[in-house]
Amino acid sequence: MYIEQIQIRKDNKIAAMDPIAKLWVVLLYFVTNAVLAGISEPFGGYSPLLYAWFLAVIILAAVTGIMKKFLKAMGVVATIFIIVFLVQAFIVETPDPEIPGVILWRWNISSAFHPTIWEYGLQNGLKLGFNILNGASIFVWLFQCTQNKELSRALEDRGMNYKVVYVFLSSMEMIGVLNKKSQTIMNAQRARGVETEGNMLVRAKAFFPTMVPLVLSSITDMEERVLTMESKGFNAPCAKTHLLVLHKSGAEKMMIAIFAVFFVISVIGRVLVWVL
Amino acid sequence: MKKTYSIKDDFSTLAMLFIPLGVAINFVGGQVASLLKLPVYLDCIGTVLTAMLSGPWVGAVTGLLTNVVTGIANPVNFWFIPVNVVVGLVVGFLARKDMWRGWKLIISFIxxxxxxxxxxxxxxxxxxxxxxxxxxxxxxxxxxxxxxxIWASVFSVEIIWTTLDRVLSYLVAYLIIKVIPAKTLVKFSLGEFYIGKKTAAAAPVEEVKDAFEEANK
Structure with missing residues (x-):
């Protein structure tokens, strides 16, 4: 029997890796991150290894050849990093109210207002900030070099239920569809006189005439889709055929090995700090 | 007769299509709220709606998937997965006890x-x-x-905004359920809770009844 197939072609070997191998890289990066965050005693409370670990994602993005996309997607994460860092550095004085905090820097504008950077706050801000930054950026890397259908196809190959995969992929589709529909409805409601600008109450009142028709029409559509899916054998108890076929790129073992080595080294380092 | 529930029955084909819709409602709700420059997120309407109609497990999956899917664009959302999952579970279990109507609403909100x-x-x-x-x-x-x-500050601010956000989300979800036709509602595992009152109050039914009685005279 002839079954049609499609493939996703990528020139970069690391970008073309098997999605499961990429998930392993993410996992190893995460655990290494957690271990590195704990090494702070020899550096007087700072964890420079954790901060340096962020470079690993940058290098990873560079060798994967997705630097532009990566930096673009990092914008939101970077904003949160800055906010978390600033708030901690300027507000948090000391972990224990009994012990006064150490002042690193103070700007004496007046006796009442003098912005101060506290040592504990700075350490805590860097630690929280880099934990968020590292954890988020490895996922940014994963999703910038992997299409959702690749990832879900790979998970299905490893035994995930096809219904779960369908729900996941369909969610991604639905967001686009509903977003477009909501704009149409909003324009239509505006045309017939619903005000979408003005004070808060006016704007809040515009929320309902947008959401209710949107959801209601989608739910009515859903019933028809159930019939369609049933008639096309979605629930049929047999093996399913696939359009998309995945191939390994050959870089999988090497990448997992690299990150495993980093993990082992970090654990050894942590133990040494703990023992010595 | 006491109604029994099983997770397998909860995940019918209809629920399978309802979850993606719930995820999209969550996302679009948040989007429209920010477009209208409202100070609340309103990004759990879909979770509340799916949990109210299809039970806790479908609601929880909707919550989980919402943060996973939005996390792809902004991974910071991954940390809030438990919050959305718990909203789905709690709303769903309360819905099974029919706690989302009348005076019981207050207890449910708390x-x-x-x-x-x-x-x-x-x-x-x-x-x-x-x-x-x-x-x-x-x-x-x-x-x-x-x-x-830090605990007191976070708690006191969150309690105000979370309450406001959840009450508004519930309100939108309830308004939507109220206008879903009974023939559709009956297909959801918890849909029947919301039918009785509505059909009784609906004007057309009365009219049909009157016409029927008149014809039988």
Whole structure:
């Protein structure tokens, strides 16, 4: 029997890796991150290894050849990093109210207002900030070099239920569809006189005439889709055929090995700090 | 007859299509709220709606998937997965007990509020150190700067905004359920709870009844 197939072609070997191998890289990066965050005693409370670990994602993005996309997607994460860092550095004085905090820097504008950077706050801000930054950026890397259908196809190959995969992929589709529909409805409601600008109450009142028709029409559509899916054998108890076929790129073992080595080294380092 | 539930029955083909819709409603709700420049997120309408109609497990999956899918664009959302999952579970279990109508609403709101606060506050404190960067968290920062403890500041700000957010989300979800035709509602596992009152109050049914009686005279 002839079954049609499609493939996703990528020139970069690391970008073309098997999605499961990429998930392993993410996992190893995460655990290494957690271990590195704990090494702070020899550096007087700072964890420079954790901060340096962020470079690993940058290098990873560079060798994967997705630097532009990566930096673009990092914008939101970077904003949160800055906010978390600033708030901690300027507000948090000391972990224990009994012990006064150490002042690193103070700007004496007046006796009442003098912005101060506290040592504990700075350490805590860097630690929280880099934990968020590292954890988020490895996922940014994963999703910038992997299409959702690749990832879900790979998970299905490893035994995930096809219904779960369908729900996941369909969610991604639905967001686009509903977003477009909501704009149409909003324009239509505006045309017939619903005000979408003005004070808060006016704007809040515009929320309902947008959401209710949107959801209601989608739910009515859903019933028809159930019939369609049933008639096309979605629930049929047999093996399913696939359009998309995945191939390994050959870089999988090497990448997992690299990150495993980093993990082992970090654990050894942590133990040494703990023992010595 | 007492109704029994099984997770397998909960995940019917209809529920399978309802979950993606719920995820999209969550996303679009948040989008429209920010387009209208409202100070609340309104990004759990879909979770509340699916949980009210299809039970806790479908609601929880909707919550989980919402944060996974939005996390692809902004991985910071991954840390808030437990909050959305818990909202789905709590709303769903309360819906099975038919707690989302009449005076029981107040109890349901208090339970939902407290549970989601107990889940979200530790995440905000331990992961973000109190300030997440959203509009409301600036208030938390101000409170922290005046010398309040981090737990007290986060809790007192979150309790106001979470309550407001959840009440509005419920209101939208309930309005939607009220206008879903009974023939559709009956297909959802918990849909029948919302039918009785509505069909009784619906004018056309009365008219049909009158016409029927008149014809039979």
């Amino acid at each position: 339970i939902m509020d407290l549970v989601s606060l107990f889940v979200s506050t530790p995440i905000v404190v331990y992961v973000y150190g109190g300030v997440t960067g959203s509009g409301t968290s600036l208030l938390t920062a101000v409170l922290m700067a005046t010398g309040q403890s």
